[in-house]
Amino acid sequence: MVSIPRKIARLLAFALIVSTIILVGVNSGGWNLQAGSNSRVSGDRKLVFSHKSAKTPQQIVEENYKTLQEILKRPIHEPKTGNLVRPPSDPDQYDRANATMLVLVRNRELGQVVRTIKQIEAKFNRKFHYPYVFLNEEPFTERFKETIKKHVSGKTYFESIDKAIWEQPESINVQRQDEAMQQLEAENVGYAKLVSYHNMCRYYSVNFYNHPRLQQFRYYWRFEPGTDYYCDLDYDVFKFMEMNKKTYGFVIALYDVEQSVKTLWPRTMEFLAEHPDYLHPNGAYDFLLENLQNPHKTLIANGYSTCHFWSNFEIADMDFYRSKPYSDWVNFLDSTGGFYYERWGDAPVHSVGIGLFEDRDKIHWFRDIGYKHQPYTLCSNCPSCKGCKTADFTYKHLRDQNCLTNWWNYEMSEEQKNIY
Protein backbone atom coordinates (compact mmCIF):
# COMPACT_ATOMS: atom_id res chain seq x y z
CA MET A 1 0.00 0.00 0.00
CA VAL A 2 1.19 3.53 -0.74
CA SER A 3 1.67 5.53 2.48
CA ILE A 4 0.26 9.06 2.72
CA PRO A 5 3.68 10.81 2.72
CA ARG A 6 4.62 8.89 -0.42
CA LYS A 7 1.38 9.94 -2.03
CA ILE A 8 2.11 13.56 -1.17
CA ALA A 9 5.65 13.18 -2.44
CA ARG A 10 4.28 11.82 -5.73
CA LEU A 11 1.83 14.69 -6.04
CA LEU A 12 4.60 17.20 -5.38
CA ALA A 13 6.82 15.49 -7.94
CA PHE A 14 4.01 15.59 -10.48
CA ALA A 15 3.34 19.28 -9.79
CA LEU A 16 7.05 19.99 -10.18
CA ILE A 17 7.23 18.18 -13.51
CA VAL A 18 4.14 19.98 -14.84
CA SER A 19 5.38 23.41 -13.78
CA THR A 20 8.83 22.72 -15.22
CA ILE A 21 7.27 21.69 -18.50
CA ILE A 22 5.19 24.82 -18.63
CA LEU A 23 8.33 26.92 -18.10
CA VAL A 24 10.90 24.91 -20.05
CA GLY A 25 8.56 23.56 -22.71
CA VAL A 26 7.24 26.94 -23.69
CA ASN A 27 10.65 28.54 -23.39
CA SER A 28 12.37 25.97 -25.54
CA GLY A 29 9.77 26.66 -28.20
CA GLY A 30 10.15 30.42 -27.90
CA TRP A 31 13.74 30.74 -26.75
CA ASN A 32 15.74 30.22 -29.90
CA LEU A 33 13.32 31.89 -32.14
CA GLN A 34 13.39 35.02 -30.05
CA ALA A 35 16.82 35.58 -31.51
CA GLY A 36 15.30 37.80 -34.15
CA SER A 37 12.08 38.56 -35.88
CA ASN A 38 12.02 34.81 -36.50
CA SER A 39 9.67 33.99 -33.65
CA ARG A 40 6.74 35.25 -35.65
CA VAL A 41 6.27 32.77 -38.41
CA SER A 42 3.40 34.22 -40.31
CA GLY A 43 0.68 36.48 -39.06
CA ASP A 44 0.03 35.32 -35.53
CA ARG A 45 1.31 31.76 -35.87
CA LYS A 46 4.27 31.07 -33.62
CA LEU A 47 6.36 28.03 -32.90
CA VAL A 48 4.80 27.79 -29.47
CA PHE A 49 2.19 25.37 -28.20
CA SER A 50 -0.63 27.36 -26.66
CA HIS A 51 -3.34 24.79 -25.91
CA LYS A 52 -4.06 24.24 -22.23
CA SER A 53 -5.93 21.57 -20.32
CA ALA A 54 -6.99 21.16 -16.72
CA LYS A 55 -6.96 17.38 -17.14
CA THR A 56 -4.17 15.10 -15.99
CA PRO A 57 -2.01 13.40 -18.63
CA GLN A 58 -3.66 10.09 -17.74
CA GLN A 59 -7.10 11.56 -18.37
CA ILE A 60 -5.89 12.93 -21.68
CA VAL A 61 -4.51 9.53 -22.67
CA GLU A 62 -7.92 7.98 -22.03
CA GLU A 63 -9.78 10.76 -23.77
CA ASN A 64 -7.52 10.66 -26.81
CA TYR A 65 -7.76 6.91 -27.07
CA LYS A 66 -11.54 7.12 -26.90
CA THR A 67 -11.55 9.73 -29.64
CA LEU A 68 -9.30 7.51 -31.75
CA GLN A 69 -11.70 4.61 -31.32
CA GLU A 70 -14.65 6.79 -32.32
CA ILE A 71 -12.88 8.03 -35.42
CA LEU A 72 -11.82 4.55 -36.49
CA LYS A 73 -15.29 3.13 -35.96
CA ARG A 74 -16.93 5.68 -38.26
CA PRO A 75 -17.84 3.96 -41.52
CA ILE A 76 -15.62 5.16 -44.34
CA HIS A 77 -15.02 4.17 -47.92
CA GLU A 78 -12.61 5.90 -50.30
CA PRO A 79 -11.42 9.50 -50.52
CA LYS A 80 -14.27 11.58 -51.93
CA THR A 81 -12.06 13.74 -54.09
CA GLY A 82 -13.91 12.80 -57.25
CA ASN A 83 -10.69 12.23 -59.15
CA LEU A 84 -9.63 8.69 -58.17
CA VAL A 85 -7.88 6.83 -60.94
CA ARG A 86 -9.29 3.32 -61.28
CA PRO A 87 -7.29 0.21 -62.19
CA PRO A 88 -6.66 -0.01 -65.92
CA SER A 89 -7.86 -2.96 -67.93
CA ASP A 90 -4.28 -3.66 -69.00
CA PRO A 91 -1.78 -2.66 -66.28
CA ASP A 92 1.15 -3.18 -68.63
CA GLN A 93 -0.13 -0.45 -70.95
CA TYR A 94 -0.97 1.87 -68.07
CA ASP A 95 0.54 5.34 -67.83
CA ARG A 96 1.76 5.10 -64.22
CA ALA A 97 2.75 7.96 -61.94
CA ASN A 98 6.48 8.46 -61.51
CA ALA A 99 6.57 6.20 -58.48
CA THR A 100 8.00 3.06 -56.97
CA MET A 101 7.51 0.65 -54.12
CA LEU A 102 10.56 0.85 -51.85
CA VAL A 103 12.15 -1.33 -49.22
CA LEU A 104 15.50 -1.42 -47.46
CA VAL A 105 16.06 -5.04 -46.59
CA ARG A 106 18.63 -7.71 -45.75
CA ASN A 107 18.98 -11.03 -47.55
CA ARG A 108 18.00 -12.87 -44.39
CA GLU A 109 14.63 -11.08 -44.35
CA LEU A 110 13.53 -12.72 -47.60
CA GLY A 111 10.68 -14.72 -46.07
CA GLN A 112 9.27 -11.70 -44.26
CA VAL A 113 9.54 -9.41 -47.24
CA VAL A 114 7.81 -11.92 -49.50
CA ARG A 115 5.00 -12.21 -46.99
CA THR A 116 4.42 -8.45 -47.13
CA ILE A 117 4.84 -8.19 -50.89
CA LYS A 118 2.22 -10.86 -51.47
CA GLN A 119 -0.27 -8.73 -49.55
CA ILE A 120 0.68 -5.48 -51.28
CA GLU A 121 0.33 -7.20 -54.64
CA ALA A 122 -3.04 -8.72 -53.78
CA LYS A 123 -4.48 -5.49 -52.37
CA PHE A 124 -2.98 -2.95 -54.74
CA ASN A 125 -0.15 -3.58 -57.10
CA ARG A 126 -1.41 -6.44 -59.24
CA LYS A 127 -3.85 -3.80 -60.57
CA PHE A 128 -1.17 -1.23 -61.44
CA HIS A 129 2.22 -2.99 -61.74
CA TYR A 130 4.34 -0.33 -60.09
CA PRO A 131 8.07 -1.18 -59.96
CA TYR A 132 9.98 -2.08 -56.80
CA VAL A 133 13.32 -0.78 -55.59
CA PHE A 134 15.15 -3.04 -53.12
CA LEU A 135 18.02 -1.40 -51.26
CA ASN A 136 20.78 -3.09 -49.32
CA GLU A 137 24.32 -2.23 -48.26
CA GLU A 138 25.27 -5.83 -49.12
CA PRO A 139 24.72 -7.37 -52.57
CA PHE A 140 21.44 -9.25 -52.87
CA THR A 141 21.84 -12.97 -53.37
CA GLU A 142 20.60 -14.71 -56.51
CA ARG A 143 18.14 -16.61 -54.35
CA PHE A 144 16.73 -13.34 -52.97
CA LYS A 145 16.33 -11.84 -56.43
CA GLU A 146 14.84 -14.90 -58.06
CA THR A 147 12.36 -15.48 -55.25
CA ILE A 148 11.20 -11.86 -55.25
CA LYS A 149 10.65 -11.87 -59.00
CA LYS A 150 8.19 -14.72 -58.62
CA HIS A 151 5.95 -12.58 -56.43
CA VAL A 152 5.87 -9.12 -57.99
CA SER A 153 3.93 -7.82 -60.97
CA GLY A 154 6.14 -4.78 -61.60
CA LYS A 155 9.75 -4.32 -62.68
CA THR A 156 12.39 -4.98 -60.00
CA TYR A 157 15.54 -3.02 -59.22
CA PHE A 158 17.99 -4.63 -56.78
CA GLU A 159 20.35 -1.91 -55.68
CA SER A 160 23.43 -1.69 -53.50
CA ILE A 161 24.10 1.22 -51.24
CA ASP A 162 27.55 2.71 -51.45
CA LYS A 163 29.35 1.70 -48.23
CA ALA A 164 30.84 5.17 -47.88
CA ILE A 165 27.31 6.54 -47.69
CA TRP A 166 25.89 3.77 -45.50
CA GLU A 167 28.56 3.56 -42.83
CA GLN A 168 29.05 6.04 -40.06
CA PRO A 169 31.21 9.01 -41.02
CA GLU A 170 34.80 9.18 -39.82
CA SER A 171 33.98 12.47 -38.12
CA ILE A 172 32.09 10.56 -35.41
CA ASN A 173 34.08 10.56 -32.18
CA VAL A 174 34.10 6.87 -31.30
CA GLN A 175 34.76 7.37 -27.62
CA ARG A 176 31.89 9.82 -27.30
CA GLN A 177 29.72 7.44 -29.30
CA ASP A 178 30.56 4.49 -27.02
CA GLU A 179 29.70 6.49 -23.93
CA ALA A 180 26.49 7.75 -25.49
CA MET A 181 25.43 4.25 -26.51
CA GLN A 182 26.10 2.95 -22.98
CA GLN A 183 23.93 5.72 -21.64
CA LEU A 184 21.12 5.03 -24.13
CA GLU A 185 21.25 1.36 -23.32
CA ALA A 186 21.05 2.12 -19.62
CA GLU A 187 17.90 4.11 -20.44
CA ASN A 188 16.44 1.11 -22.27
CA VAL A 189 16.50 2.71 -25.70
CA GLY A 190 15.99 -0.10 -28.22
CA TYR A 191 18.85 -0.89 -30.61
CA ALA A 192 21.01 1.67 -28.78
CA LYS A 193 24.22 -0.26 -29.39
CA LEU A 194 23.40 -1.61 -32.83
CA VAL A 195 25.44 0.54 -35.19
CA SER A 196 23.62 -0.87 -38.22
CA TYR A 197 20.36 0.43 -36.78
CA HIS A 198 21.86 3.92 -36.45
CA ASN A 199 23.13 3.61 -40.04
CA MET A 200 19.65 2.62 -41.19
CA CYS A 201 17.97 5.57 -39.44
CA ARG A 202 20.52 7.97 -40.86
CA TYR A 203 20.24 6.51 -44.36
CA TYR A 204 16.45 6.78 -44.40
CA SER A 205 16.67 10.35 -43.05
CA VAL A 206 19.46 11.85 -45.07
CA ASN A 207 20.37 9.74 -48.06
CA PHE A 208 17.92 7.31 -49.61
CA TYR A 209 16.21 9.82 -51.93
CA ASN A 210 19.58 10.59 -53.53
CA HIS A 211 20.35 6.98 -54.39
CA PRO A 212 21.14 6.92 -58.13
CA ARG A 213 18.25 4.55 -58.80
CA LEU A 214 15.74 6.59 -56.84
CA GLN A 215 16.65 9.76 -58.65
CA GLN A 216 14.49 8.65 -61.56
CA PHE A 217 11.43 8.54 -59.28
CA ARG A 218 9.35 11.15 -57.51
CA TYR A 219 6.96 9.19 -55.26
CA TYR A 220 7.64 6.07 -53.20
CA TRP A 221 5.61 3.75 -51.03
CA ARG A 222 7.88 2.50 -48.28
CA PHE A 223 7.11 -0.80 -46.67
CA GLU A 224 8.89 -3.13 -44.28
CA PRO A 225 9.35 -6.88 -44.17
CA GLY A 226 6.84 -8.56 -41.90
CA THR A 227 4.12 -5.89 -41.98
CA ASP A 228 0.58 -6.98 -42.82
CA TYR A 229 -1.74 -5.02 -45.11
CA TYR A 230 -5.49 -5.43 -44.77
CA CYS A 231 -7.37 -3.21 -47.20
CA ASP A 232 -8.11 -3.48 -50.90
CA LEU A 233 -7.22 -0.33 -52.75
CA ASP A 234 -9.20 0.18 -55.88
CA TYR A 235 -7.54 3.38 -56.98
CA ASP A 236 -4.03 4.53 -57.78
CA VAL A 237 -2.63 5.96 -54.53
CA PHE A 238 0.33 7.60 -56.28
CA LYS A 239 -1.95 9.45 -58.68
CA PHE A 240 -4.05 10.37 -55.66
CA MET A 241 -0.97 12.06 -54.18
CA GLU A 242 -0.11 13.79 -57.43
CA MET A 243 -3.58 14.95 -58.44
CA ASN A 244 -4.46 16.20 -54.95
CA LYS A 245 -1.08 17.88 -54.43
CA LYS A 246 -0.10 15.80 -51.42
CA THR A 247 3.51 15.56 -50.29
CA TYR A 248 3.34 13.01 -47.53
CA GLY A 249 0.93 10.19 -46.66
CA PHE A 250 0.90 8.26 -43.41
CA VAL A 251 -1.27 5.78 -41.54
CA ILE A 252 -0.11 5.59 -37.91
CA ALA A 253 1.20 8.37 -35.64
CA LEU A 254 3.01 7.67 -32.37
CA TYR A 255 5.17 9.19 -29.69
CA ASP A 256 8.84 8.26 -29.75
CA VAL A 257 11.28 7.13 -27.10
CA GLU A 258 12.18 10.55 -25.73
CA GLN A 259 15.76 9.65 -24.79
CA SER A 260 16.49 8.83 -28.43
CA VAL A 261 15.84 12.40 -29.62
CA LYS A 262 16.97 14.61 -26.74
CA THR A 263 18.77 17.15 -28.91
CA LEU A 264 16.89 16.81 -32.21
CA TRP A 265 14.68 19.78 -31.39
CA PRO A 266 17.37 22.07 -29.90
CA ARG A 267 19.62 21.40 -32.92
CA THR A 268 16.66 22.16 -35.18
CA MET A 269 16.05 25.44 -33.35
CA GLU A 270 19.69 26.37 -33.92
CA PHE A 271 19.22 25.69 -37.61
CA LEU A 272 15.98 27.66 -37.76
CA ALA A 273 17.58 30.65 -36.09
CA GLU A 274 19.80 30.81 -39.19
CA HIS A 275 17.04 29.91 -41.66
CA PRO A 276 13.75 31.29 -40.35
CA ASP A 277 12.51 31.70 -43.89
CA TYR A 278 12.47 27.91 -44.37
CA LEU A 279 9.55 27.50 -41.96
CA HIS A 280 6.26 26.97 -43.70
CA PRO A 281 3.62 29.42 -42.43
CA ASN A 282 1.08 26.61 -42.35
CA GLY A 283 3.32 24.01 -40.66
CA ALA A 284 2.08 21.33 -38.27
CA TYR A 285 3.58 23.01 -35.23
CA ASP A 286 1.07 21.87 -32.63
CA PHE A 287 1.65 18.24 -33.52
CA LEU A 288 5.36 18.76 -32.93
CA LEU A 289 5.06 20.84 -29.78
CA GLU A 290 2.13 19.28 -27.88
CA ASN A 291 2.94 18.71 -24.21
CA LEU A 292 -0.30 17.60 -22.59
CA GLN A 293 -0.58 13.86 -23.10
CA ASN A 294 3.00 12.81 -22.36
CA PRO A 295 4.55 15.95 -20.81
CA HIS A 296 7.64 14.07 -19.64
CA LYS A 297 8.47 13.29 -23.26
CA THR A 298 8.27 16.92 -24.35
CA LEU A 299 10.44 17.82 -21.38
CA ILE A 300 13.15 15.24 -22.02
CA ALA A 301 13.08 15.90 -25.77
CA ASN A 302 13.61 19.60 -24.99
CA GLY A 303 10.42 20.93 -26.49
CA TYR A 304 9.58 18.27 -29.10
CA SER A 305 6.46 16.23 -28.38
CA THR A 306 8.21 13.26 -30.05
CA CYS A 307 5.03 12.75 -32.12
CA HIS A 308 5.82 11.35 -35.52
CA PHE A 309 4.32 9.59 -38.50
CA TRP A 310 5.37 5.97 -38.30
CA SER A 311 7.66 5.63 -41.26
CA ASN A 312 7.48 1.88 -41.77
CA PHE A 313 4.63 2.86 -44.05
CA GLU A 314 4.81 6.10 -45.97
CA ILE A 315 3.91 7.35 -49.40
CA ALA A 316 5.76 10.53 -50.12
CA ASP A 317 7.15 12.90 -52.69
CA MET A 318 10.95 12.74 -52.71
CA ASP A 319 11.14 16.18 -54.28
CA PHE A 320 10.29 17.48 -50.82
CA TYR A 321 13.35 15.78 -49.32
CA ARG A 322 15.42 17.04 -52.21
CA SER A 323 14.27 20.62 -51.66
CA LYS A 324 16.62 23.10 -50.02
CA PRO A 325 14.89 23.45 -46.63
CA TYR A 326 14.77 19.71 -45.92
CA SER A 327 18.15 18.84 -47.38
CA ASP A 328 19.98 21.77 -45.77
CA TRP A 329 18.40 20.90 -42.45
CA VAL A 330 19.18 17.16 -42.51
CA ASN A 331 22.71 17.82 -43.65
CA PHE A 332 23.07 20.16 -40.70
CA LEU A 333 21.59 17.50 -38.38
CA ASP A 334 24.00 14.95 -39.80
CA SER A 335 26.95 17.25 -39.16
CA THR A 336 26.07 17.29 -35.44
CA GLY A 337 26.51 13.51 -35.17
CA GLY A 338 23.12 13.03 -33.52
CA PHE A 339 22.39 9.88 -35.50
CA TYR A 340 25.23 8.24 -33.54
CA TYR A 341 25.51 10.16 -30.26
CA GLU A 342 21.78 9.70 -29.85
CA ARG A 343 19.50 7.40 -31.79
CA TRP A 344 17.50 9.79 -33.92
CA GLY A 345 15.01 7.78 -35.94
CA ASP A 346 14.06 8.50 -39.52
CA ALA A 347 10.42 8.75 -38.46
CA PRO A 348 10.90 11.77 -36.17
CA VAL A 349 13.29 13.31 -38.70
CA HIS A 350 10.80 13.00 -41.57
CA SER A 351 7.99 14.23 -39.33
CA VAL A 352 9.81 17.25 -37.94
CA GLY A 353 10.97 18.14 -41.46
CA ILE A 354 7.58 17.82 -43.05
CA GLY A 355 5.88 19.46 -40.07
CA LEU A 356 8.12 22.53 -40.21
CA PHE A 357 8.86 22.98 -43.88
CA GLU A 358 5.70 21.84 -45.65
CA ASP A 359 2.08 22.97 -45.71
CA ARG A 360 0.23 20.71 -43.28
CA ASP A 361 -2.67 20.52 -45.74
CA LYS A 362 -0.36 18.54 -48.01
CA ILE A 363 -0.08 15.75 -45.45
CA HIS A 364 -2.64 13.02 -45.93
CA TRP A 365 -3.88 10.49 -43.40
CA PHE A 366 -4.60 7.30 -45.38
CA ARG A 367 -7.41 6.01 -43.22
CA ASP A 368 -8.24 3.44 -45.87
CA ILE A 369 -4.83 1.75 -45.75
CA GLY A 370 -4.91 -0.59 -42.79
CA TYR A 371 -1.68 -2.22 -41.74
CA LYS A 372 0.11 -3.77 -38.82
CA HIS A 373 3.71 -3.54 -37.71
CA GLN A 374 4.05 -4.95 -34.24
CA PRO A 375 2.77 -3.74 -31.84
CA TYR A 376 0.39 -1.31 -33.61
CA THR A 377 -2.44 -1.79 -36.09
CA LEU A 378 -4.53 0.76 -37.90
CA CYS A 379 -7.84 -0.73 -38.92
CA SER A 380 -10.69 1.55 -39.98
CA ASN A 381 -14.32 0.63 -40.39
CA CYS A 382 -14.01 0.28 -44.14
CA PRO A 383 -15.66 -2.49 -46.21
CA SER A 384 -12.44 -3.06 -48.12
CA CYS A 385 -10.45 -3.83 -44.93
CA LYS A 386 -10.49 -7.49 -44.02
CA GLY A 387 -8.70 -9.61 -41.45
CA CYS A 388 -8.22 -6.89 -38.86
CA LYS A 389 -10.43 -5.83 -35.98
CA THR A 390 -11.82 -2.32 -36.39
CA ALA A 391 -10.22 0.23 -34.06
CA ASP A 392 -8.06 -2.36 -32.29
CA PHE A 393 -4.98 -0.13 -32.22
CA THR A 394 -2.67 -1.70 -29.65
CA TYR A 395 -2.28 -3.25 -26.21
CA LYS A 396 -3.76 -1.41 -23.26
CA HIS A 397 -0.40 -0.51 -21.76
CA LEU A 398 0.66 1.19 -25.01
CA ARG A 399 -2.38 3.42 -25.42
CA ASP A 400 -0.44 6.43 -24.22
CA GLN A 401 1.70 6.11 -27.37
CA ASN A 402 -1.18 7.14 -29.63
CA CYS A 403 -0.49 10.47 -31.29
CA LEU A 404 -3.03 10.25 -34.10
CA THR A 405 -5.62 12.08 -32.05
CA ASN A 406 -3.27 15.07 -31.85
CA TRP A 407 -3.06 15.08 -35.60
CA TRP A 408 -6.85 14.97 -35.80
CA ASN A 409 -7.44 17.58 -33.11
CA TYR A 410 -4.77 20.09 -33.96
CA GLU A 411 -3.83 19.79 -37.60
CA MET A 412 -6.63 18.44 -39.77
CA SER A 413 -9.00 20.85 -41.48
CA GLU A 414 -12.73 20.06 -41.59
CA GLU A 415 -12.30 19.30 -45.26
CA GLN A 416 -9.63 16.69 -44.48
CA LYS A 417 -11.71 15.16 -41.71
CA ASN A 418 -14.56 14.69 -44.15
CA ILE A 419 -12.54 13.48 -47.09
CA TYR A 420 -13.55 9.83 -46.49
Ligand SMILES: Nc1nc2c(ncn2[C@@H]2O[C@H](COP(=O)(O)OP(=O)(O)OP(=O)(O)O)[C@@H](O)[C@H]2O)c(=O)[nH]1
Ligand atom coordinates in the same frame (compact mmCIF):
# COMPACT_ATOMS: atom_id res chain seq x y z
N1 LIG B 1 19.93 -3.69 -45.66
C1 LIG B 1 19.67 -3.41 -44.39
N2 LIG B 1 18.42 -3.15 -44.01
C2 LIG B 1 18.19 -2.87 -42.71
C3 LIG B 1 19.22 -2.87 -41.74
N3 LIG B 1 18.69 -2.58 -40.53
C4 LIG B 1 17.37 -2.40 -40.75
N4 LIG B 1 17.05 -2.58 -42.06
C5 LIG B 1 15.74 -2.43 -42.71
O1 LIG B 1 15.27 -1.16 -42.34
C6 LIG B 1 13.90 -1.20 -42.00
C7 LIG B 1 13.71 -0.82 -40.54
O2 LIG B 1 14.42 -1.71 -39.71
P1 LIG B 1 13.75 -2.48 -38.49
O3 LIG B 1 14.79 -3.33 -37.89
O4 LIG B 1 12.47 -3.11 -38.92
O5 LIG B 1 13.44 -1.26 -37.52
P2 LIG B 1 12.19 -1.05 -36.57
O6 LIG B 1 10.93 -1.20 -37.37
O7 LIG B 1 12.41 0.22 -35.88
O8 LIG B 1 12.35 -2.21 -35.54
P3 LIG B 1 11.39 -3.47 -35.26
O9 LIG B 1 10.34 -2.93 -34.37
O10 LIG B 1 12.30 -4.47 -34.64
O11 LIG B 1 10.84 -3.91 -36.59
C8 LIG B 1 13.44 -2.60 -42.35
O12 LIG B 1 12.96 -2.57 -43.67
C9 LIG B 1 14.70 -3.44 -42.24
O13 LIG B 1 14.62 -4.53 -43.09
C10 LIG B 1 20.56 -3.16 -42.17
O14 LIG B 1 21.52 -3.18 -41.42
N5 LIG B 1 20.72 -3.42 -43.51
Ligand SMILES: [Mg+2]
Ligand atom coordinates in the same frame (compact mmCIF):
# COMPACT_ATOMS: atom_id res chain seq x y z
MG1 LIG C 1 10.43 -2.91 -38.41
